Amino acid sequence: MACIELVDLAHSYNGGNADPSTFALKPLSMTWRQGGAYALLGPSGCGKTTLLNIISGIVKPTRGKILFDGTDVTPLSTERRNIAQVFQFPVIYDTMTVGQNLAFPLKNRGVPRGEIEARVSEIARLLDLAADLPRKANRLSADAKQKISLGRGLVRANVAAILFDEPLTVIDPALKWELRSKLKTLHRALDLTMIYVTHDQTEALTFADTVVVMHDGAVVQTGTPEALFERPEHTFVGYFIGSPGMNVVPGEVHGREARIAGHAIGLDRTYGALPTGARIEIGVRPEFVGIAKPAPGLLSARIERIDDLGRKRFAWVRVGDLKMAASVPPDMSPHMLSGGEAGLVFSPRQIHVYADSRRVEGTA
Amino acid sequence: MEKTVNHKAWLLVLPAFLLVAFSAIIPLMTVVNYSVQDTFGNNQFFWNGVGWYQELLDPSSELGGRFFVSLWRNLAFSAIVLAIEIPLGIVVALSMPREGWAVAASLVILALPLLIPWNVVGTIWQIFGRSDIGLLGFALGKLGLDYNYVSNPIDAWMTIVVMDVWHWTSLVALLCYAGLKSIPDAFYQAASIDGASRWAVFTAIQLPKMKRVLLIAVLLRFMDSFMIYTEPFVVTGGGPGNSTTFLSIELVKLALGQFDLGKAAALSIVYNLIVLIVCWVFYTVMTNAGEDRRPAGEGGS
Numbered sequence: 001m002a003c004i005e006l007v008d009l010a011h012s013y014n015g016g017n018a019d020p021s022t023f024a025l026k027p028l029s030m031t032w033r034q035g036g037a038y039a040l041l042g043p044s045g046c047g048k049t050t051l052l053n054i055i056s057g058i059v060k061p062t063r064g065k066i067l068f069d070g071t072d073v074t075p076l077s078t079e080r081r082n083i084a085q086v087f088q089f090p091v092i093y094d095t096m097t098v099g100q101n102l103a104f105p106l107k108n109r110g111v112p113r114g115e116i117e118a119r120v121s122e123i124a125r126l127l128d129l130a131a132d133l134p135r136k137a138n139r140l141s142a143d144a145k146q147k148i149s150l151g152r153g154l155v156r157a158n159v160a161a162i163l164f165d166e167p168l169t170v171i172d173p174a175l176k177w178e179l180r181s182k183l184k185t186l187h188r189a190l191d192l193t194m195i196y197v198t199h200d201q202t203e204a205l206t207f208a209d210t211v212v213v214m215h216d217g218a219v220v221q222t223g224t225p226e227a228l229f230e231r232p233e234h235t236f237v238g239y240f241i242g243s244p245g246m247n248v249v250p251g252e253v254h255g256r257e258a259r260i261a262g263h264a265i266g267l268d269r270t271y272g273a274l275p276t277g278a279r280i281e282i283g284v285r286p287e288f289v290g291i292a293k294p295a296p297g298l299l300s301a302r303i304e305r306i307d308d309l310g311r312k313r314f315a316w317v318r319v320g321d322l323k324m325a326a327s328v329p330p331d332m333s334p335h336m337l338s339g340g341e342a343g344l345v346f347s348p349r350q351i352h353v354y355a356d357s358r359r360v361e362g363t364a
Numbered sequence: 365m366e367k368t369v370n371h372k373a374w375l376l377v378l379p380a381f382l383l384v385a386f387s388a389i390i391p392l393m394t395v396v397n398y399s400v401q402d403t404f405g406n407n408q409f410f411w412n413g414v415g416w417y418q419e420l421l422d423p424s425s426e427l428g429g430r431f432f433v434s435l436w437r438n439l440a441f442s443a444i445v446l447a448i449e450i451p452l453g454i455v456v457a458l459s460m461p462r463e464g465w466a467v468a469a470s471l472v473i474l475a476l477p478l479l480i481p482w483n484v485v486g487t488i489w490q491i492f493g494r495s496d497i498g499l500l501g502f503a504l505g506k507l508g509l510d511y512n513y514v515s516n517p518i519d520a521w522m523t524i525v526v527m528d529v530w531h532w533t534s535l536v537a538l539l540c541y542a543g544l545k546s547i548p549d550a551f552y553q554a555a556s557i558d559g560a561s562r563w564a565v566f567t568a569i570q571l572p573k574m575k576r577v578l579l580i581a582v583l584l585r586f587m588d589s590f591m592i593y594t595e596p597f598v599v600t601g602g603g604p605g606n607s608t609t610f611l612s613i614e615l616v617k618l619a620l621g622q623f624d625l626g627k628a629a630a631l632s633i634v635y636n637l638i639v640l641i642v643c644w645v646f647y648t649v650m651t652n653a654g655e656d657r658r659p660a661g662e663g664g665s
Contacts, residue, residue: 077556078557
């Protein structure tokens, strides 16, 4: 168990002399607290797997250091770092039984037989694999195989962290929930640091206490799922988290007033001098934009399409040239929507102002 | 859903059926036909029933004696060749480069022996091993070894075995290399995280993942070595004495040398059946090896 620190870490697959803007991982420093459940969230190719492989030691970083509890482990091999990793596709040793698979990491480390048996049966019980111990591992379903991969990490005492690289890719949707809650239970029971790479926001938000959102090789925001939802620090976080993503539209901001398509909207906070020359955008999640009957004082919009998601309905509207998504109040009758014209009601507290994609903090 | 019976479908099978009939079934039946008859030339044939088969399978008869001696010779040759080529092929495949220009280079070098016609391979080794002008034979002689494949049966066997290993280990290596390349990197990464030694990586990952290609390699090498003809015929002509007369050489002697079509046909059929049976046994054993055996009492579904 360990606290993991990344110091000025950067990686380029083309060597250290490559143009820094092409780095797979742009320089970053951060600390992963012992016992935390982290998710590394981002689209494919954003550098999250690179970061994970650097922590596990599969990839050597071009620059920077990795510290486990203050000890520099950068030059150490994967094996000596004492971490466990679960890969996208289940890795099991085909010819071995489930029990032999779980015992393999301990056997390789010369752990006495009695101790191996005790650990294996304990971990099998935790993972609900006890009944399958004598079976050939390659006969089991994908989710059970993934549990074996995880189990091979858990059997070792004192693993510094368990890293997951999109572990649910090949798992049936119905079993994903089950396996994810199993992970959460294990996390609580074992006090382990877990780092979970995924591009699926639901997976990240349900698994982690802290979500690290990556975009184009850089970390754009680290925070709790609530913070990511309510205060996206970067427009990318706004788009990427939430479904549909945040509305980000160009606008102007002066003091306590924003203008979208020439229409004034009152804000909750005061924005002083915004950086000159910056691209100013207004971001508001569809959940905080309501559809109403057209009325003076409301931003008028044309409804293009309604998506009924069961629990909620979203309207896709057009304001001039801008496209936005808005919530349809549950009690609004269909014929009110059929006219095509609507007014938009904003919740002032939930409107964010972005300068060059980064959120600007207003004063109350 | 109701399935309609449509006999026109048979028409679609017909071309394939005709092809197989003319390429396999009809020639095979000709051989079966010969094997139950005797001939004295002049295209005169007499019914002999299973007489040739009885004689062939009776070790005390002249034909049976020759058959069993060359059969054991063949089995011994296949066993020796498999015991060398399979492990050697695996070792070669494991030591081949994984990336870069060296991959293409090593593949080309490995493929070279496979591209040489059999009789040329035989000629190369026939000359190579000669003690008067052959590089190998002459060098061994200079080293003080009494090597002469023309007069010494052991030397003749060693020459043929080494020649076969030289010719065919590449095939095993290439098949194993293909098997190794198909193992995802994650397996090696997981093994290194699990602290596996090089040997454990081989036994837990590489060997099991190569099982299928190894099965193909064993089958191909068994069939080929069991039916070997050209190379020993070119190098030793079956000698010295009869020490390298394999079944195929025996068969050619019977059919073309003595023109005993009936005996030769019976030998062909038995030869063919042996290859089929041994391959079937190999296949069954290797595909079932290491399968999950359910504990007694647990009902299978």
